Amino acid sequence: MSDTSVRPGQEHFVAPLEETPLRAVDAVDDSAPPSSQWGEAWRQLRRRPLFWVSVVLILLVVVVAAVPSLFTSTNPRFQTLADSLGDPRDGHPFGFTRLGEDVYARTIYGARASVVVGLLSTVLVTVVGGVVGAIAGYYGGIWDALLSRISDIFFAVPLVLGAIVLITSLQSRSTLTVSLVLSLFAWPQTARIMRGSVLQTRSAEFVTAARALGLSRLQVLVRHVVPNALGPVIVIATISLGTFIAAEATLSYLGVGLPSSIVSWGGDISAAQTSLRSAPQVLFWPAAALSVTVLSFIMLGDVVRDALDPKARTR
């Protein structure tokens, strides 16, 4: 074949200019409104029905926890033995416990213990785990070796088992001590996630660029690395909030969590166990409240993860 012969279908073709108008090289598109990464995540979230469902449920639980008296005027600790395991009736829609307490009022008042323990533990775990993970990941070397080994030690102890062992040796139990004990065994997971996330961000070119600007190592960590490494930690915090509530209920159910003077779903489930056959509704309501609350946080964590990391989205 010679160079000059043109095969059929391969003649010199030029598209009419009006079909593909030539644009300026690399012009800035001014049509869309500015949006940050977080703004983009919010736009994603806004469109998900699951997000709104979980937000509404969580808000409801939080309001109930903050001002339970809005929802019931019955004292959850008021016992009338005549009503023991009594059926629902006017003003007492969920019936009565074995001790004759109003199940509805106890379910309402039980929210506070769960929400406080959940929030407190999450905040503690995120702060401690986040700081430890950030230092280990960013400074590396001896810091990493030391902090990672320490967190491995705590990581090796199962959350609930460790909590039971430690908590039974405590003199006084309150929402604060329960949260502290849960956090003590839960922070390594957050630390690991933060460490991995920081390791990934640390080598980005914008970090080198920041150092070349004259920022100190700490300034680079605080201003550039941590904000970019926060996404996965936020996701795990949201999800673990639910698991802390469940863990608190587990401890209370086992009788080693909150003292019986504090109304809690776990304690009520434990107490209702004895009357499961004769009056299942006594168990049902606190258990349902617990499940819905835990589920809401886990659902929220799920949609937040999708919004922050579109790659992880399930198709």
Add this chain to the structure above:
Amino acid sequence: MSPRDANQPNLSKRPDPAPAGTPLLQVEDLHVDFRSNGRDVHAVRGASLTVHAGQTVAIVGESGSGKSTTAQAVIGLLPGTGRVTSGKVLLDGRDIAHASRREFVALRGSSIGMVPQDPMSNLNPVWTVGFQVREALRANGLDKGVNAKARAAELLKEAGLGDAERRAKQFPHEFSGGMRQRALIAIGLASRPRLLIADEPTSALDVTVQRQILDHLQSLTASLGTAVLLITHDLGLAAERAEHLVVMYKGQVVESGPALEILQRPQHPYTQRLVAAAPSLASRRLESSVVRANVVRQAEHAAVEAHEVAVAESLADLPETEEATPEVIRVENLTKVFTIRGSGARGEKLRAVDDVSFAVRRGTTTAIVGESGSGKSTVAQMVLNLIPVTEGRVLFDGVDITTLDKRQAFDFRRRVQPIFQNPYASLDPTYSIFRVVEEPLRVHGIGDSTSREARVRDLLDKVALPASSMRRFPNELSGGQRQRVAIARALALHPEVVVCDEAVSALDVLVQGQILTLLNDLQAELGLTYLFITHDLAVVRQIADDVVVMQNGKVVEAAPTDRVFEAPQQDYTRALLEAIPGGSIELGA
């Protein structure tokens, strides 16, 4: 069609079919849509092209032009939500645009082969290379028991791998990038397809390796009579390798025809732009609006003043400096040793930079050229004072920067600024463009918020970005725009030297040309000195005054650009020059 004999490498040239015969591949008015955020995005809009048996056809275009999508539609591998909405893909006259999954499985490998772009991720790391070649044979029913192993080794040998039998037992991580690409070519050609789609087959490789691989691919496909559909962003490379060019822009074919004709007489304005911007075809240093000789003189003059001021101010406590020299940076016997694997004395040592010396004249551009692993970026990092020096000195204005204390190092940062390669990673995604550009001013405590905002506006104007982009975030900008933001950030502190580490390598050719022009104009306007790190000699020719060629951590050759290009002294430099794709093609008047 008779089944080809798989055990016998058919190296004799098959007779060309009659010119009047049916083309091997005919794409007619192809439309491909993707669904994104509930909207249809038209990736390919009415593309048509023809490939005859045994012919090499190249699709050229920038990222987002639809060139890869077109090829993926041909082989039925459209990713995600992509689908062919209309048009025909005729293979041997049979329409396969809407072929079923089963039909495509039968076609792939045996009729259409594929060599993917990234040799690093396209081989499965848990299987040996030989196994993966045999897998390609097996998938097409050519796996003949004991013969398969020998056949796989044969195919690897054919693709240019020496010692193929031993190599076949190795894993991908034991292969270099070029060797992996050869293995992928062996897999692509394993079942003797009549059409091989090569999607940017060498864009991840060094130029000299790229040349070897393409040469080999060319002779191999010619002897097998395989037609090649080459997808590339590099017009020079396309023109050098293909008889027929198809230029795509925004999903449409804007021009197609014989390669040389298109290159020499481009008709469509986009093609004209592309030809004009192709760095491999350009032959001269970019000239700015200001005469360059003047610039250098002015810069030297300004430098002497700046030097005096600097000495009087922040650098007053520095060690005694020599007289201001025209040399702003002087690197002396610079060595960097990294410890890899293990630590302390037992660790393996790697001499990334070995006794490197060169000087950078004020107001000029010095390019450090080398392939991956040459140590060029490590030199840049040491000049930027970002990593410690193992041995040797880096003199900035006569002062050794390796001995600066904290305060002096902080002041040094104002005078030398970097621009990095990856526009997608060099800006903090959580920062608005305003904060990105303002940060250096804030860090160095320059001005109040009002004057800083005015300065940011001014800087964005300098890099030709509208002030409205201040409130935007990096993810909203294109690669070229981000790189302009990075330039604005680098210029915020009025630096004397800007270190560009592969600053244009990740950009499309037109955008690359635009950024190079911008850098050149800024140099003229502000009297900047550039240290330009790049693997691309074509870019060097456009921007550099002096060239330092590096190989394996050592300086191979250092000379003014024109001398390096016209009379290279070293074999390695010559090999690099010869490897520039399309460098030998003469352009029409």
